[in-house]
Amino acid sequence: MIKISFPDGAQREYASGTTSSEIAKSISEGLARNVLSASVNGQVWDISRPIAEDATIRFHTWNDPEGKATFWHSSAHLLAEAVEALFPGTKFGIGPAIENGFYYDIDLGDRVLSSDDFGKIEDKMKELARQKNAYIRSEISKADAIAYFKDKDDEYKLELLEGLNDGEITFYQQGGFTDLCRGPHIPNTSSIKAVKVLSVAGAYWRGDETRKQMTRLYGITFPKQKELTAYLEMLEEAKKRDHRKIGAELEIFMFSEKVGAGLPIWLPKGTALRSRLEDFLKQEQIKRGYQPVITPHIGKKELYVTSGHYEKYGEDSFQPIHTPREGEEFLLKPMNCPHHCEIYGHRPHSYKELPIRIAEFGTVYRYEQSGELHGLTRVRGFTQDDAHIFCMPDQLKEEFLDVLDLTTYVLKKFGFEDVTAQISLRDPDNKEKYIGSEENWNKAERAIIEATQEVGLDTVTELGEAAFYGPKLDFIVRDALGRKWQLGTIQVDYNLPERFELEYIGADNQPHRPVMIHRAPFGSMERFMGVLIEHCAGKFPLWLTPDQMAILPISDKHIPFAKSVKSQLAQHDIRGYIDDRTESIGRKIRDTELKKIPFMLIVGDKEAESQKISIRKQGEGDQGSMTIVEFVEYFNNLL
């Protein structure tokens, strides 16, 4: 007999060799029907795999990430089976589950797949799924595995096999398709009811741009058709909210082929939005002791040689600008920190002055590969809500905690309630990529970990994601559609102060080296605006939106009353405009609705006579009439 422990602490005894499926069944038929995989002693297993020893067990269904991953990974195999059936001779790379669905990298030889082929592949997948083929696990010797794929002439699988040890190789087979795979898989194909091939794109074999580009097919599957429909609706909604579309419609920003790719141009409405964003943060920062500065958009090459950025990014940057006579070399400012280090270093500092917090909405320019550019979220010129805090080592934690507090405060202000953070540390196997001493790195990494634990921030840790000069904490928000976006960042840096030989005079009258914190709660104004547009679908918070209301006169003769309403509201800091076109009221309402202006104030004979205004709320319709005083109060309560 073996002893099985459950997550709730319960224990039960089963015969040795019992499977997770049988254990689930012993608990309830319903569970047995829904379980897709199970963690056995922390490893995700097929539920048909016999358990030979005492174990802890956790069942995975569609409702948890491991269950979905198992389902989608099995779907990737189904996709591969369909592709092999339709296009014999296809070679296969890897086919993992991803956050939403799965993909499979395939090599079709000279054949080019297009979206026209998706329907055919989907039909084949559904046909194969209905056959209720079991996913059969088998352990295989390395020699046999190699022989199998040599016979198939699949160099990709052979290369994968090179990295595996004899004795740990498993195959999975369903229907006519056999794959090298660690597993686990769902019991059989029949639970895959809804299938969609989403897109096709090129992807380098093993992510290496020097290697062959394969065809990557993305797909998603669900146990129920209804869930697929809902997912596709969500994708539609995301398309509607695309900040590139809304940004153009609401005249927030534009791009110009002549100005250049990746160089956003802020239009008046967008500038109004951005200025409010900046003012909000500026005020909050002044409360917290930040000192605003302004630095130039270019700097001498030596500045970036000193900072180490030139060595690290020089080749991959916009190349230096040369002065015509003197032959000096300037770089477009790719970050603000070297300038701020110079500000710190321009005169001696006493420990009594620290921390010194230097803030700047600094516009920076970075070369991004042309294929990387994407709306406002990936650009070549952008403005960071940057600041650098210079402090003593024993002030680091307190400063870090204040920045954490500021960042979460800022994100919440914009309705991002679901905030997590990623701690990016060094790659332990590749430490030569980074500059600075082991001791300083350890200190910096520890500071981040401790501070996030202290405030109870939900974090994930990624090795190898640190900046070259220090570890990072990146904030990740989930928007209204549940999509993740990386926004603000905090970085601890012992290295730049050293490179710029920054000092302060301590209580002991000796020079000491300050620690530096880089931080940007929004990240960049461009990216933040892009994410905010998608989050709120262009319906900005009332305090932020460029026009809070539009006054719609019923006819031209009501314009004088409209003007008086406008000026009265302006006295209460309610901003907007009068739609004085000679158009029907229906037309004015429609146009205002489409511009997503929060309030429409309709004024005609009735209103002029009673000195009231009729209120219509965007997306909600007529709200009845009220006096201006009543409206101001109502409005202010919504701010």
Add this chain to the structure above:
RNA sequence: GCCGGCAUAGCUCAGCUGGCCAGAGCAGCUGAUUUGUAAUCAGCGGGUCGGGGGUUCGAAUCCCUCUGCCGGCUCCA
């Protein structure tokens, strides 16, 4: 940068396999209408079919190239 796709009026799009002066709706302009909660009516103007080169008797349509955009990959101080 790489793979694949796309580029026709300010916007959304039609124009099949090369062949009558390149079209529509919306927007714009002009005029009429003075309007009560999501489009008043009529008329008019507007495109070197992304740029350049080529094939052809003839190119928006085929080929090459550049630019930009889209989906990915790689990259992201």
